[in-house]
Amino acid sequence: MLTLFSKDRSADAVFAVYTPIVAQSRRPRFYAGWGVADTVTGRFGMVSLHMSLVLHRLRGERQAARFSQALFDLFFRDMDRSLREMGVGDLSLPRRISRMTEIFYGLLASVGSALDNGGGAVLTAAISRNLFDAEPNAADEIAAYCLQQAAALAGQPVAAIVSGNVRFLPLEGDD
Secondary structure (H helix, E strand, O other), X not given: OHHHOOOOHHHHHHHHHHHHHHHHHOOHHHHHXXXXXXXXXXXXXXXXXXXXXXXXXXXXXXXXXXXXXXXXXXXXXXXXXXXXXXXXXXXXXXXXXXXXXXXXXXXXXXXXXXXXXXXXXXXXHHHHHHHOOOOOOOHHHHHHHHHHHHHHHHOOOHHHHHOOOOOOOOOOOOO
C-alpha cells in the first residue's frame, strides 16, 4: 500500500535521461547548419537518432533492460501527446504511432549495426535515408557527430545513466 504513495525514483531517472535527449536533438545546428528539416518529421528523426545512441549504449546491459524499456515507453507517450496536441484524431493516431514505431526501429537497427561495425559509410547512409529527403545533405557530418557521441556515451557508466545522468558532447559553434 505504501508503494502507491511513494515517489517512483526509476521514473524520475528515465525522465532525467529523456530530457537531455530531447534537448540535444533540438540543437539549432542540426536544422540551420546541417539541413535537417525543422518539421515534426525532422524533429522526430533527431530525437529517434539520440534515443538510438543512448539505447545502443545500454544494449546488452542486464541492469539497464527495464530502464531502456521505460525510456522507450516515455518516448512514445511523448510522441502520442505531441500528435494529440497537433490535432491528430483518435482514429488515425494508432496508425501514425505504428508508423513512427517502424521508423524508429529501423533507425535503431541501422545505427546499432553501423556503430557495431565501425560506422563510416553505413552510418552515413542510414542517416541520409532517415533524416533527409534530398541529396546533397550533411549526413556525413551527422554521422561523424554520432560516432563522437557514441564514444562519449560508451565512457559513461551504465549505473550513472540508469540513475538519470547522461551527458552529450556539446556541438561546437552551436548557441
